[in-house]
Amino acid sequence: MNDVVVRAEGLCKAYGRGARRVEVLDGLDLTLHQGEVLALLGPNGAGKTTTVKILSTLLTPDAGTATVAGLDVVRDAARVRRVVSLTGQQVALDLKQTGLENLTMIARLARTPRREVRARVAELLDGVGLTDVAGRRVTTYSGGMRRRLDLAAGLVARPRVLFLDEPTTGLDPRSRRALWDLVRDVVAGGTSLFLTTQYLEEADELADRIALIDGGRVAAEGTADALKRQVGQARVELDLPDAAAAIRVRTALAGSGPGSGSGSGSDDGALVAVPTDGSVAHVRELLARVEAAGVVPTSWRLREPTLDDVFLTLTGHAAATTPTEEKAA
């Protein structure tokens, strides 16, 4: 297909030597199409950062090839750098300078024509909602504000492909949502986005396609919906006082599934789990039926599929997080 902007084939990468050798990538293949958002989803230490570093020319692969806009990331590294931008968890900002000074410096480094620097910086600050604090030193910014400034820095040169490495790790839910909105704006402007994340929810919110990384390879790939269908829906879980109560609840909830009408759920002793679309209306209906059956659950919760669920379902094993020390030992 000629609308492919990033293609990786058989990427391999190991760090260290001898007993300290850590194989991180072991034949990773993936593609990103023009205008698309691809999320590389995986736990800590899975090799997500290594992958974006290779694709953005900061690291050389041991084997395999990768191209960006048809340019080889090793042979044509300088030209690749002109069409990509990498921003993410390691915020590369000068904290002692203001937001305005940071972006101005980056715009100059990116060879923005002199006359346009001021307007471009103002436009970016506005785009990420930092105009009001542009004159403050970055040290005074919150985590969310720093990420937004980092994102603006990545957009200075109008990249064709933006790599976002775990853009919201450590942010509170509100800041995370604000950043997602910004990212959507960027994508609507035509930028292709390669995102890495540990959060299934983030991949679900932003990505057209999700690639699950496991054992240094892409273990599963598809649209968020397709992966979720394989993994299963959200569930309402009810803890009940005893097995008799569980039977009453199961009877009361028969045929209560969202849309499809399949709602008998699975149970395990006094736990009853019922699929739901997570809407207030459906959850309320389920709870009303339980109440009408005269049963009082000891507790209940809405459980969304997690990265752990995805791993277990799609790879057959739990997501192993691999802290640096353990892997390198």
Ligand SMILES: Nc1ncnc2c1ncn2[C@@H]1O[C@H](COP(=O)(O)OP(=O)(O)OP(=O)(O)O)[C@@H](O)[C@H]1O
């Ligand atoms: N320079 C390095 N030297 C040795 N080991 C490294 C180096 N960089 C990364 N690693 C190891 O390689 C593995 C993959 O790291 P990488 O940063 O690519 O993972 P990740 O999926 O991005 O993880 P995280 O979600 O924690 O950022 C980890 O076990 C890490 O400790």
